[in-house]
Amino acid sequence: MIGAAVGAVELISRYKDEPDNALNSWPAVFYLLINALASAGALGLIRVFNWDFGVSEAGAAGWTQVILAGFGAMAILRASLFTVKVGAESVPIGPSRFLEALLIAVDQGVDRKRAQGRSAVVSKVMRDISFEKAYLALPSYCLALMQNLPQAEQEQFARKINLIRNAKMSPRIKSLLLGLALMNVVGEGVLKAAVEHLGEDLKPASPNPSPARRSDARPPHA
Numbered sequence: 001m002i003g004a005a006v007g008a009v010e011l012i013s014r015y016k017d018e019p020d021n022a023l024n025s026w027p028a029v030f031y032l033l034i035n036a037l038a039s040a041g042a043l044g045l046i047r048v049f050n051w052d053f054g055v056s057e058a059g060a061a062g063w064t065q066v067i068l069a070g071f072g073a074m075a076i077l078r079a080s081l082f083t084v085k086v087g088a089e090s091v092p093i094g095p096s097r098f099l100e101a102l103l104i105a106v107d108q109g110v111d112r113k114r115a116q117g118r119s120a121v122v123s124k125v126m127r128d129i130s131f132e133k134a135y136l137a138l139p140s141y142c143l144a145l146m147q148n149l150p151q152a153e154q155e156q157f158a159r160k161i162n163l164i165r166n167a168k169m170s171p172r173i174k175s176l177l178l179g180l181a182l183m184n185v186v187g188e189g190v191l192k193a194a195v196e197h198l199g200e201d202l203k204p205a206s207p208n209p210s211p212a213r214r215s216d217a218r219p220p221h222a
Contacts, residue, residue: 002070003039007032011106027109031102038077043069121188122179125195130204131174135165138178138202142186142194149185157185 011028023032046065053068055061080094129138139161143154164177182191195202 001036001039002067003035003037003073004032006070006074007035010103014103014107015110025106025109025113027102027105031099031106034099034102035074035077038073039070042073042076045069118180118183118188122176122183125192126175126179128204129175129179129195129202131165131171131178133204134175134202135161135178137198138194139182141198142182142190145190145194146186153185157181 008023011023011031043066046069052061053064055064077095077099080096143149160181161178164174179191
């Protein structure tokens with residue numbers, strides 16, 4: 001259980017906007033299974049060799065074995081035995097490389113699963129939204145709604161929005177990219193609520209109606 005819980009926390013932390021989707025894919029299930037089996041295997045070894053870690057009371061000894069097996073297995077799985085220099089990069093060699101490969105597979109699986117739905121959602125939410133009106137107001141409002149968003153993450157988001165603003169692309173595409181960037185940080189629900197609440201303040205100004213033309217027709221003479 002400890003191994004599966006640690007693995008679940010890792011996956012959820014990678015997809016804070018939609019944590020449920022992080023666990024609902026086959027690569028994610030396999031990742032949780034590997035962590036759970038590692039903990040179970042460590043517990044089995046501890047009990048085979050009857051390691052009680054100096055705890056004499058039976059119940060306390062059992063819990064001690066479970067806790068140490070779970071966290072010990074997680075530490076071993078995330079350890080690197082040595083580091084190999086590949087060009088300018090240092091590559092760790094050990095069980096951690098296997099877990100990293102699994103996490104990459106999880107990322108790809110979750111991304112493929114979410115991509116189509118996210119495209120439809122952001123296209124609907126950001127429809128008729130002016131990028132020039134929204135790129136300051138909408139992120140400011142969304143981030144203000146999130147009380148515990150780290151400052152470093154906010155600064156990284158601000159840099160991303162600045163890149164979108166300066167990019168040479170149509171305003172419509174910029175609006176979609178703005179919506180996707182916000183969804184990654186605050187989630188779909190917060191983005192929808194923010195766009196709904198700000199409403200007309202984010203939409204392009206309506207063109208002024210042209211004054212009615214005066215009729216050139218003269219009234220008939222009596």
